[in-house]
Amino acid sequence: MVSLLTVISVGFLLGMRHATDPDHVIAVSTILSRHGSMRHAGLIGILWGLGHTITILLVGGAIILFNVVIPPRIGLIMELAVGLMLILLGVLTLTGVMQTISARLTPGPGVVVHSHPHQHADVVHTHPHAHNPDVHLHLDAKPVGRFQAALDRIGLYQVVRPLVVGIVHGLAGSAAIALLVLATIRDPGWAVAYLVLFGVGTSAGMIVITAIIGAPFAFTSKRFASFNRGLGVASGLISVAFGLFITFQIGFVRGLFTTRPH
Numbered sequence: 001m002v003s004l005l006t007v008i009s010v011g012f013l014l015g016m017r018h019a020t021d022p023d024h025v026i027a028v029s030t031i032l033s034r035h036g037s038m039r040h041a042g043l044i045g046i047l048w049g050l051g052h053t054i055t056i057l058l059v060g061g062a063i064i065l066f067n068v069v070i071p072p073r074i075g076l077i078m079e080l081a082v083g084l085m086l087i088l089l090g091v092l093t094l095t096g097v098m099q100t101i102s103a104r105l106t107p108g109p110g111v112v113v114h115s116h117p118h119q120h121a122d123v124v125h126t127h128p129h130a131h132n133p134d135v136h137l138h139l140d141a142k143p144v145g146r147f148q149a150a151l152d153r154i155g156l157y158q159v160v161r162p163l164v165v166g167i168v169h170g171l172a173g174s175a176a177i178a179l180l181v182l183a184t185i186r187d188p189g190w191a192v193a194y195l196v197l198f199g200v201g202t203s204a205g206m207i208v209i210t211a212i213i214g215a216p217f218a219f220t221s222k223r224f225a226s227f228n229r230g231l232g233v234a235s236g237l238i239s240v241a242f243g244l245f246i247t248f249q250i251g252f253v254r255g256l257f258t259t260r261p262h
Contacts, residue, residue: 007185011194015201019209022242023082027165030089030239032214033232041214042207044162049203051166056199059171060178064191070175076256079172083250085165086243093236
């Protein structure tokens with residue numbers, strides 16, 4: 001029992017170290033290059049970790065509990081998705097498409113809403129008013145929490161993007177992680193518990209990483225605009241270069257594009 005608890009505890013630490021893998025850091029850096037808020041950076045880390053953990057549990061759990069066997073070519077295709085995604089993120093960042101999409105799908109800085117007094121008979125009252133016809137005022141809306149408010153300010157696109165990136169990264173590594181766990185922990189219940197703590201550790205590690213990476217982007221976004229743009233270009237170039245490297249490794253070195261994948 002003690003040894004199993006020790007192994008599972010190590011899973012949390014290994015999960016935190018897993019968050020520092022180069023492809024994870026580069027993907028998150030590319031996403032953060034267009035953000036100027038530490039709060040947004042932390043939320044991106046949480047969403048990435050959530051997506052990564054979901055895939056690890058689904059795929060890894062299926063392998064552990066139901067003895068699902070993933071053929072080598074399918075496993076390599078799952079890993080290739082990471083390289084292609086890094087290339088896509090880099091190209092979108094370098095061409096400005098990512099910024100355009102963010103601007104279109106992210107709520108604006110806010111609309112001025114004010115009140116006008118009106119008199120009906122002997123009664124004077126006020127009501128909120130906005131000049132933008134697209135603004136809808138919900139007077140009966142209930143107050144929302146800070147997390148919901150942050151999601152509303154960021155927008156659906158900014159929420160879905162890190163979640164999808166995390167899912168793709170989890171898809172790439174879930175099979176290998178599950179097989180390593182099975183080689184160490186024979187009991188399926190403990191093995192799944194290991195995956196859970198591994199995912200929690202990865203999420204915690206990514207939150208720390210996004211805070212560290214997001215700090216220079218947040219600091220330079222308003223003070224040093226040209227330097228901030230340079231950071232964005234550099235992150236895009238690195239993302240494309242590393243994505244091409246992964247694609248070459250998976251496609252030719254590990255044989256996905258050949259007749260003998262391994």
